[in-house]
Amino acid sequence: MENMENLTLKEPTTIKPDTDTNTITKTTTEDTQIKPKGSNINNNLKTTVGVLENVKEDQSWLSDLKLHSFDHMIDIGRTLCRKCDKKRKYFCYDCCLPLGDPEKSPKLKLPLNVDVIHHPTELISKSTAIHSKVVAFEDVNFIEFPEDIPDYNLDETILLYPSEDSCFVKDIDFSNIKKVLFVESQWHNARKILKHPKLQGIKCVKIDMQKTMFWRHQRHGDSYLATIEAIYYFFKEFHLSQNNNQYNGEYDNLLFYYTFFYNLIQTTYKQQNRDFIRKDNYIQ
Numbered sequence: 650m651e652n653m654e655n656l657t658l659k660e661p662t663t664i665k666p667d668t669d670t671n672t673i674t675k676t677t678t679e680d681t682q683i684k685p686k687g688s689n690i691n692n693n694l695k696t697t698v699g700v701l702e703n704v705k706e707d708q709s710w711l712s713d714l715k716l717h718s719f720d721h722m723i724d725i726g727r728t729l730c731r732k733c734d735k736k737r738k739y740f741c742y743d744c745c746l747p748l749g750d751p752e753k754s755p756k757l758k759l760p761l762n763v764d765v766i767h768h769p770t771e772l773i774s775k776s777t778a779i780h781s782k783v784v785a786f787e788d789v790n791f792i793e794f795p796e797d798i799p800d801y802n803l804d805e806t807i808l809l810y811p812s813e814d815s816c817f818v819k820d821i822d823f824s825n826i827k828k829v830l831f832v833e834s835q836w837h838n839a840r841k842i843l844k845h846p847k848l849q850g851i852k853c854v855k856i857d858m859q860k861t862m863f864w865r866h867q868r869h870g871d872s873y874l875a876t877i878e879a880i881y882y883f884f885k886e887f888h889l890s891q892n893n894n895q896y897n898g899e900y901d902n903l904l905f906y907y908t909f910f911y912n913l914i915q916t917t918y919k920q921q922n923r924d925f926i927r928k929d930n931y932i933q
């Protein structure tokens with residue numbers, strides 16, 4: 650993943666929710682004052698082996714996820730994408746293909762088709778929603794706003810967007826629903842996207858507020874989710890609603906890359922003898 654080489658400590662783009670009680674998503678981040686010297690994470694990291702140790706010691710809620718093994722990730726250096734021949738790390742964000750042995754990479758089948766409506770100002774190399782396509786390639790489509798938005802079937806489509814009019818996932822009748830849309834953009838752009846004529850009349854849903862463990866320092870509170878977190882929570886809540894409130898990690902691998910990068914960054918801090926920057930209640 651090439652962007653990991655340039656990953657710096659960042660904080661979220663300034664975004665404002667419609668209400669304080671709604672979970673919203675954020676995507677890309679901006680440079681901030683806490684960028685460490687030499688913030689090229691892969692150069693700073695002496696060995697990725699420490700990542701596995703960190704995974705074992707991690708006490709965050711991510712440690713409770715049922716995830717595919719990270720073992721194969723440790724040896725993946727910069728590798729040519731087998732489709733586009735560009736050098737990437739961990740996965741190719743253009744082709745949405747995992748690097749290394751594809752047989753060792755997690756794969757998911759999602760119960761609903763996903764469209765991620767991607768705003769052009771968001772760097773695709775920093776998209777967390779990409780993780781969902783890497784693990785569930787067949788079920789996730791990236792739609793470039795505004796030109797690629799198709800005509801959606803209003804009866805079969807829902808849109809994850811928190812507003813006062815949105816219904817909670819647990820209250821939705823999913824019998825006719827085949828597709829769920831997620832918006833990947835900054836908040837002010839999300840509102841522009843929502844005004845697109847082809848998105849009018851689509852039922853909006855929201856997930857219960859969840860605390861984010863997004864690894865970067867943030868000043869906006871715990872209810873701001875990375876897009877991949879929102880996708881994960883949606884499918885977890887969808888599964889709960891369809892299975893008598895039972896969930897056994899069926900969609901946890903949506904957070905496979907997210908959790909790996911979280912541990913990678915923690916490991917980097919430890920190797921730099923830095924305290925991992927966190928705030929109270931930042932990690933559950």
Ligand SMILES: [Zn+2]
Pocket residue numbers: 730731732733734735741742743744745
């Ligand atoms: Zn590629």
